[in-house]
Amino acid sequence: MSMSSVVPSSSPTISLSSSSITRKPLFLSPPFIRPFAPLQHRFKSRHVKCSYSRTNGEESSRSTTIDVIADVRSEKLVVLGGSGFVGSAICKAAVSKGIEVVSLSRSGRPRISESWVDQVSWLPGDVFYANWDEILIGATAVASAVGGFGNEEQLKRINSEANIAAVTAAKEYGVPKFILISVHDYNLPPFLRESTYFTAKRKAESEVLSRYPSSGVILRPTFVYGKRRVDGFEIPLDLVGEPWEKILSATENFTRPLNFLPASDLLFAAPVNVDDLALAVISAVTDDDMFGIFTIDQIKQAAKNVKV
Template sequence: MSAKKLIVCGGNGFIGSRICKYAVTRGWDVTSISRSGEPKWDTVTASDKPPQWARKVTWERADIMRPATYAPLLKGADFVVHSLGILLEADYKGVLRGQESPIEGLRKAFSAAPQPGNPLDRKVPEGSNQDIRPPETRNQLTYESMNRDSAIMLAKEAARENVAAFAYISAAGGAPVLPARYITTKREAESTIASEFPRMRGVFIRAPFLYDSSRPITIGMAAMTGLGAAFNGFTRGVLGGFMGAAGVKPLKVDIVAEAVVEALGDDKVKGPVELAEIEELANKSWRKTMV
């Protein structure tokens, strides 16, 4: 039986790189797609040297905002993963050039101004090299473009190639410090992918806060999130809606990555995958390695 072929968009990131790792462990043929190709390893692991498994991954460069740059790489794929997203948005070019302050970027993020509809509504043409972002937000990393539109267009291209399953790294919830659009765009992506591409098995991993010792800052943040989860449990979820992901138990990033690979390989897993099922899938995957 030939090896499964997996494409991970954002495969050089914090969780994407680990999804690649666990897929390689299963003997899958793995390709990562990102703007920069292979990761800067000290940003995703504890070392600046590539790990052994990385040699078995094909590191490709493409622009997630221009489907024509990555569409050819999806041919023959069994599974596709979207592991990109942002927590905060800003006019990054303006900030870098000193034309806009980070505070102004945050103000935009919390703005109630109307946001562009998804690219299917805007009828972004297939096969063109057109940027999927509308002109008014072309220079801005927005929740709509990163968390929603890039996933929808990737799913569209995957469905066109008859990919069996599509995994989207979503979120358990928002948080008091984040604009509501952070989580609404995640849920819009889930809903659109499920309804528009029903023949492709959609798997929506609603991950909580992720941590790992290779990123020390995440350890302290996970501890705070863990306290929020404990408080949420003690109060029986009275403030659960307000706290969002800050009230959900954090997980080690490897647990979620392992669960993603297990979910893709299991035809019965479909739709939203919440915290308990993420842990169950990771344990199932771990038990397989012990046999």
């Protein structure tokens, strides 16, 4: 008897949502490798459509025809502080990789006459009073570049409380990943690391790692250089940062023995290009296996992983 399958015109069609598909997680070793996220976190608005048919008779003696239609993965990144120095670099890098970008910042749309700006949804607003219903729906990741200086109260509110509020909201709305731009500790002595600025940063870090233990990303750069715009003027920080980075790279073998000295990183820790920092964020957005705390060298390596 021929074992061919006959497909009648009245074949039933079954549509399955991706949330109904489960799989056994793959456990890998720490610190920056984790099991794959559930499908509902990896895909936005996805479905799998299966069609099948069978002839009369025993099912075991008939072949089955299955057609699967699946969409490719897409990302929606919400950038907090997207109009600032680091935040705008993140938005630009995300747009260049085809990622949908929404920016929330108090100043709204930046005064930059570049084509990528038109591809970002700019929302003016404050993290403490944000309408998260409109901002976080469909987001696959949140990246916070919120931070700043001031008196002790301002340091706590900007560097700690604002980020904690954002992390709490992202978790409540089911955003799979949170990325925080923090700061290197510069090998400072303990009494300096206990200053309000550093303690506020570390408190925000703890919140990210607590709520996102397997998908939270903390980036700890040193001095970030690039072309920074302030009140319509461009400050070329790269004129200082880029040469210093090259000098430190060339003299690394000589300066390494000095790394044990307190506060040695103020001189010997390499600065970070703002574009590399932005690409490290993109790497975190697109790589489900990237999580944890990332140091200077790890930030630069993450950036290399997504460079083309």
